Amino acid sequence: MSRSSNAPSLPSADRLSRVGSGHQPRPSITVRKASDMQRYVLTGTPGAGKTSILRGLAELGYAVVEEAATAVIARAQALGEAEPWTRADFVDEVVELQRERQLDGPVTGTVQVFDRSPVCTHALATYLGRPVSRALTAEIERITTGGIYERQVLFVRPLGFCEPTSARRISFQESLVFEEFHEQTYRAFGYELIDIPAGDLADRVAAVRSVISG
Numbered sequence: 001m002s003r004s005s006n007a008p009s010l011p012s013a014d015r016l017s018r019v020g021s022g023h024q025p026r027p028s029i030t031v032r033k034a035s036d037m038q039r040y041v042l043t044g045t046p047g048a049g050k051t052s053i054l055r056g057l058a059e060l061g062y063a064v065v066e067e068a069a070t071a072v073i074a075r076a077q078a079l080g081e082a083e084p085w086t087r088a089d090f091v092d093e094v095v096e097l098q099r100e101r102q103l104d105g106p107v108t109g110t111v112q113v114f115d116r117s118p119v120c121t122h123a124l125a126t127y128l129g130r131p132v133s134r135a136l137t138a139e140i141e142r143i144t145t146g147g148i149y150e151r152q153v154l155f156v157r158p159l160g161f162c163e164p165t166s167a168r169r170i171s172f173q174e175s176l177v178f179e180e181f182h183e184q185t186y187r188a189f190g191y192e193l194i195d196i197p198a199g200d201l202a203d204r205v206a207a208v209r210s211v212i213s214g
Contacts, residue, residue, distance in 0.1 A: 039105075041119075041150070042054060042115050042116070044156035044157060045176065045178050046170055048159060049156055051067070062112075064113045068098040069094045091125045092135045095118060095135050095139050098121065117143065119186055119191070120185075122136060123178075151190070153186055153193055155186075155193040162175040
């Protein structure tokens, strides 16, 4: 997806810590996990290799959940809509699918790995220059107070290039800006970022496993 020409520059941490008209809960608040399931998030810039890592984990028997935004874009493009991310309700559609996939996710084992989370969607909205909607605000509140996702987030670093696709119309330099939006947003919401550096796929999968199996 491409960025609006009037999208804002990188936001401050203070700005990112606000959602809608109110503050998000502070990272120090007490949260209660809805279950014993450990839900880890893979994030990073487009083209960094998250999907390949996710598939590698799936081959090893881990329960994985694929990216919602890519599915929303693919579904719309299959119906003839070339750039669904320009639609006003695009972000909310991503939020809805993320929620559905989290609630209906695979229940085998005690670990799930998600390709992105609603915090990524918050970064996406900011990057696109969109206001943070009530639906996104509510979902951020739900995952925060419910402790839905682990506070350690697996941040997949770029490979040094970004191959364009029908859903990924972004240059490598733009992808680095997008990466910074994600990094600042996760830190503003109190998450700890665990770097997964560029490298061979097997090494990256092993690096993720060392965190989620620890």
